[in-house]
Amino acid sequence: MSNTDAHFQQLFQPKSQVNKDEENPTQLANRLTPTDDQIKNWLQSPQIKQWLTKLLMGIPNNLKTEAINTIIKNVIQNPDKDCRVQFGSSTIGVDVLRWQLWASYKLPYASGIKTPDCPYTLKKHLDTPD
Template sequence: MSNTDANFQQLFPPTSQVNKDNENPTLSVNHLTPTDDQIKDWLQSPQIKQWLRKLLMGIPNNLKVEAINTIIKNVIQNPDKDYQVQFGSSTIGVYVLRWQLWAAYKLPYASGIKTPDCPYTLKKHLDTLD
């Protein structure tokens, strides 16, 4: 039994805090820190509205717009926290590490769930403005 324990520790050495700390600066360097206006402009852009209209989520377009407005309000209050809004079995959310909008919904008469990410990210939006 002690032989197995020794081999286990060799296969899976304990992780040190130093390694974890070295990974975090890379993530924070790549992480965007947009202004409130940049977030609003991106989430209210025609590209986002068009993407939401195409989704067959089973919720009306006016509720999708309301979800985006709720996301904007909450993300501006706390830009380091992901946020999502749920309507029945459909959800729209934003992943703030990549600043990407996503949705999750069940297709009518289907057993699977669709979870598309919006291809129009905040980074793309900012790049088009330059």
């Protein structure tokens, strides 16, 4: 086997599973530890509802609300674990390391998939004066 072949083999070796905590210690140290009420208020905020209404065309708003309620329940039960809810070809989830909501959905009449992050994070929600 030539040197090139050996290098090619190394490129596609499965990487060992990296503990998320070790991956970015700075981000982990700065991670928010919100209360259940803070999580609930953030995910039920008008800003989140508005973001979801603009996204995921073709999905009824009641399904979006149900997905958010499921995410709230699951994240409150286990705040150290990301959560996602899938319906059809669309998914809504929350990244608990960054406390950011995200969506993934197929564009109507197109072959592409959109995966935007919600700009209204938990940190922004907590920093916003009431």
